[in-house]
Amino acid sequence: xxxxxxxxxxxxxxxxxxxxxxxxxxxxxxxxxxxxxxxxxxxxxxxxxxxxxxxxxxxxxxxxxxxxxxxxxxxxxxxxxxxxxxxxxxxxxxxxxxxxxxxxxxxxxxxxxxxxxxxxxxxxxxxxxxxxxxxxxxxxxxxxxxxxxxxxxxxxxxxxxxxxxxxxxxxxxxxxxxxxxxxxxxxxxxxxxxxxxxxxxxxxxxxxxxxxxxxxxxxxxxxxxxxxxxxxxxxxxxxxxxxxxxxxxxxxxxxxxxxxxxxxxxxxxxxxxxxxxxxxxxxxxxxxxxxxxxxxxxxxxxxxxxxxxxxxxxxxxxxxxxxxxxxxxxxxxxxxxxxxxxxxxxxxxxxxxxxxxxxxxxxxx
Amino acid sequence: xxxxxxxxxxxxxxxxxxxxxxxxxxxxxxxxxxxxxxxxxxxxxxxxxxxxxxxxxxxxxxxxxxxxxxxxxxxxxxxxxxxxxxxxxxxxxxxxxxxxxxxxxxxxxxxxxxxxxxxxxxxxxxxxxxxxxxxxxxxxxxxxxxxxxxxxxxxxxxxxxxxxxxxxxxxxxxxxxxxxxxxxxxxxxxxxxxxxxxxxxxxxxxxxxxxxxxxxxxxxxxxxxxxxxxxxxxxxxxxxxxxxxxxxxxxxxxxxxxxxxxxxxxxxxxxxxxxxxxxxxxxxxxxxxxxxxxxxxxxxxxxxxxxxxxxxxxxxxxxxxxxxxxxxxxxxxxxxxxxxxxxxxxxxx
Numbered sequence: 001x002x003x004x005x006x007x008x009x010x011x012x013x014x015x016x017x018x019x020x021x022x023x024x025x026x027x028x029x030x031x032x033x034x035x036x037x038x039x040x041x042x043x044x045x046x047x048x049x050x051x052x053x054x055x056x057x058x059x060x061x062x063x064x065x066x067x068x069x070x071x072x073x074x075x076x077x078x079x080x081x082x083x084x085x086x087x088x089x090x091x092x093x094x095x096x097x098x099x100x101x102x103x104x105x106x107x108x109x110x111x112x113x114x115x116x117x118x119x120x121x122x123x124x125x126x127x128x129x130x131x132x133x134x135x136x137x138x139x140x141x142x143x144x145x146x147x148x149x150x151x152x153x154x155x156x157x158x159x160x161x162x163x164x165x166x167x168x169x170x171x172x173x174x175x176x177x178x179x180x181x182x183x184x185x186x187x188x189x190x191x192x193x194x195x196x197x198x199x200x201x202x203x204x205x206x207x208x209x210x211x212x213x214x215x216x217x218x219x220x221x222x223x224x225x226x227x228x229x230x231x232x233x234x235x236x237x238x239x240x241x242x243x244x245x246x247x248x249x250x251x252x253x254x255x256x257x258x259x260x261x262x263x264x265x266x267x268x269x270x271x272x273x274x275x276x277x278x279x280x281x282x283x284x285x286x287x288x289x290x291x292x293x294x295x296x297x298x299x300x301x302x303x304x305x306x307x308x309x310x311x312x313x314x315x316x317x318x319x320x321x322x323x324x325x326x327x328x329x330x331x332x333x334x335x336x337x338x339x340x341x342x343x344x345x346x347x348x349x350x351x352x353x354x355x356x357x358x359x360x361x362x363x364x365x
Numbered sequence: 366x367x368x369x370x371x372x373x374x375x376x377x378x379x380x381x382x383x384x385x386x387x388x389x390x391x392x393x394x395x396x397x398x399x400x401x402x403x404x405x406x407x408x409x410x411x412x413x414x415x416x417x418x419x420x421x422x423x424x425x426x427x428x429x430x431x432x433x434x435x436x437x438x439x440x441x442x443x444x445x446x447x448x449x450x451x452x453x454x455x456x457x458x459x460x461x462x463x464x465x466x467x468x469x470x471x472x473x474x475x476x477x478x479x480x481x482x483x484x485x486x487x488x489x490x491x492x493x494x495x496x497x498x499x500x501x502x503x504x505x506x507x508x509x510x511x512x513x514x515x516x517x518x519x520x521x522x523x524x525x526x527x528x529x530x531x532x533x534x535x536x537x538x539x540x541x542x543x544x545x546x547x548x549x550x551x552x553x554x555x556x557x558x559x560x561x562x563x564x565x566x567x568x569x570x571x572x573x574x575x576x577x578x579x580x581x582x583x584x585x586x587x588x589x590x591x592x593x594x595x596x597x598x599x600x601x602x603x604x605x606x607x608x609x610x611x612x613x614x615x616x617x618x619x620x621x622x623x624x625x626x627x628x629x630x631x632x633x634x635x636x637x638x639x640x641x642x643x644x645x646x647x648x649x650x651x652x653x654x655x656x657x658x659x660x661x662x663x664x665x666x667x668x669x670x671x672x673x674x675x676x677x678x679x680x681x682x683x684x685x686x687x688x689x690x691x692x693x694x695x696x697x698x699x700x701x702x703x704x705x706x707x708x709x710x711x712x713x714x
Contacts, residue, residue, distance in 0.1 A: 083604075085602070085604075087604055095482075095483075097479065097481075097482040097490075099461045099479060099482075099493065099494070100461050100462040100479055102456070102458035102682070103456065103459030103463075103679060103682035103683050104459075104684070105527065105535070105684060113529075113530065114527045114528070115529065116529070116535050116679060116684040116686060118604065118678060118679050118684075118686075119458065119603065119604060119605075120603045120604055120605045120606045121456075121600050121603055121606070121678075121679070121680050122454065122458075122680075122681060123600055123680060123681075124600070124603070124610060130457065130493075131492070132493060133458070133490075133491060133493050134458050138604075138605070139604075140604050142529070142678065142679075142686065143529055143530050144530035144531045144532075144533035144535075144686070144688075145530055145531070146531055146615070154530065164527075165464075168474055170474040170504050171473075171474075171503065171504015171505060172445075172504055172505040172506060172509055176504040178464070178474075178476055243481040243483065243484070245480060245481055246444070247444075247478045247500060248442045248444065248446050248448075248478075248500050249478075249480070249498070249500070250480060256484070298484075300481075300483060326461075326462050326476065326478070327481060329461070329462040329479055330462055331463075331464055331476045333476055333504075
């Protein structure tokens with residue numbers, strides 16, 4: 001099956017793929033790219049696509065290399081125990097705010113059993129307890145099992161769970177989308193569409209272009225590192241989603257970015273300070289093609305640029321993120337126009353980066 | 366329609382406490398042809414009647430509440446975000462990132478806001494926000510939102526239902542429309558001649574948002590029944606909760622053995638269960654039951670009342686859970702109840 005646009009974002013986002021368990025996502029990526037390009041999966045289970053360069057300015061003896069990277073993993077849960085009464089004890093995989101856990105629908109294990117994150121009823125809580133945040137240690141997944149033995153027929157310790165929260169379009173003129181795992185299946189979808197568009201338009205660039213669908217980002221042990229070490233790119237673009245706080249009650253100073261105002265080009269986050277010439281190039285490109293773009297207004301978060309720019313002898317990095325409300329929860333919200341702006345901006349960076357003096361120069365030649 | 370589908374269909378109808386009327390057209394269409402009559406009273410209670418055809422028949426009341434927990438818009442903010450207040454007891458732990466339907470001039474989807482934890486202070490991270498501290502993200506501009514979702518607009522959790530293992534059904538608004546659906550289903554399957562009296566199935570309003578069972582009390586007054594049962598969901602087993610304060614799922618209905626309900630009547634109902642081999646779980650209540658039973662019992666000159674429960678987990682969340690075995694048991698019980706001549710004899714006339 002092949003999908004595009006929002007249908008592709010939906011298909012990838014609804015797939016089951018927490019950190020360390022991205023096979024289902026990668027198999028969808030392979031299916032979507034079949035016939036468009038060769039895919040290769042390395043021994044760390046990172047899927048990469050290499051589009052060889054050519055034409056004027058291409059140095060076949062020592063090709064420049066550009067890496068586009070997005071992570072395929074999503075936040076989720078690991079089952080750590082099965083209680084006598086059949087409830088499953090779990091711990092979050094990745095940084096999930098405990099405030100979004102209680103009462104949520106989840107999908108558990110290899111058999112994809114539906115479950116509900118449950119706790120004691122508010123009717124059994126005193127006034128003090130009603131003011132408290134329930135974290136994973138006080139929450140359990142209810143799959144309807146009668147007891148431990150019954151639960152063990154369907155779930156084992158070490159199994160994963162993810163939020164069960166499907167794709168919805170909503171808002172004025174259907175301008176917004178909501179789904180689990182848009183972080184960062186959106187980036188994966190944009191890479192697939194970029195590869196297809198290059199083929200469709202017969203685009204040949206004077207450098208070797210790599211696309212990587214990585215894993216481990218959500219737990220801060222990203223395989224973007226090993227991938228970048230293997231490929232040794234001269235320049236890398238990291239596609240991500242970024243938590244923002246453009247909601248009422250949030251102080252203006254902490255409003256990181258704004259939904260609907262274009263791709264977020266970060267100048268600095270907790271992992272990386274981006275080079276001035278790279279930022280200038282990105283904003284210049286956005287302006288040249290009339291693509292909406294914004295910067296971050298607050299230093300927060302991080303992404304795979306943090307590990308990639310420190311690999312090998314160092315890599316020039318650019319981060320383009322999608323402003324995302326309610327990140328790391330069951331209901332991420334993004335703007336359709338932002339998704340489209342990022343897709344267009346990435347394509348224009350691919351077409352233009354080689355003509356920008358110095359950005360992908362090789363230090364060895 | 367099968368029982369499970371009837372429960373899901375009823376639960377999916379919007380009936381936010383104080384705005385129960387939204388569900389009436391849907392309910393009339395769901396129950397079309399199942400009853401002899403229906404009435405709506407001045408405050409909005411909806412009652413369906415099955416006549417026994419007997420002269421001077423007893424009036425038997427089965428109450429379930431129509432309303433569900435929800436929210437109401439109190440302010441339309443910049444960016445089209447809505448500030449809301451609660452209607453009924455919301456579980457604050459389940460609100461952030463919850464999906465809702467806004468029942469405005471146009472029905473619209475929304476998401477309750479959640480602040481990124483790494484943009485919050487430590488104190489903020491450890492404090493649970495209540496509904497008045499949160500907003501609904503509509504995706505509309507403020508100007509359009511003011512038109513479509515004016516102050517007073519009701520908001521409910523987006524309806525969604527899934528089957529879990531062992532016949533469990535999880536989803537929104539099962540409290541208390543699952544019981545209403547069971548009662549309607551039960552009554553529809555009985556021949557008129559078998560009824561011990563005329564049966565009034567009351568869908569009462571404002572159970573969740575009034576402390577005095579206002580809907581059930583006024584509804585009962587109009588019906589003036591000989592005896593009644595209030596059928597509501599009952600707190601199911603849960604982690605870190607004493608076993609004797611909850612009922613088990615899959616083990617039958619619950620019967621409230623309460624200081625406020627008629628003990629002789631309650632015992633007669635338990636005897637009926639035993640006789641008909643209907644599984645039930647007695648649950649003791651040392652105080653008022655917190656159900657419509659109180660409002661019914663104290664209506665007019667008083668009505669002998671008992672409280673029957675359908676075990677339900679995660680009460681007042683978007684993923685309430687019942688067991689279909691128990692729902693079927695409730696159907697069996699209601700059929701036994703309305704066809705039993707002995708129950709009426711407990712009180713004489």
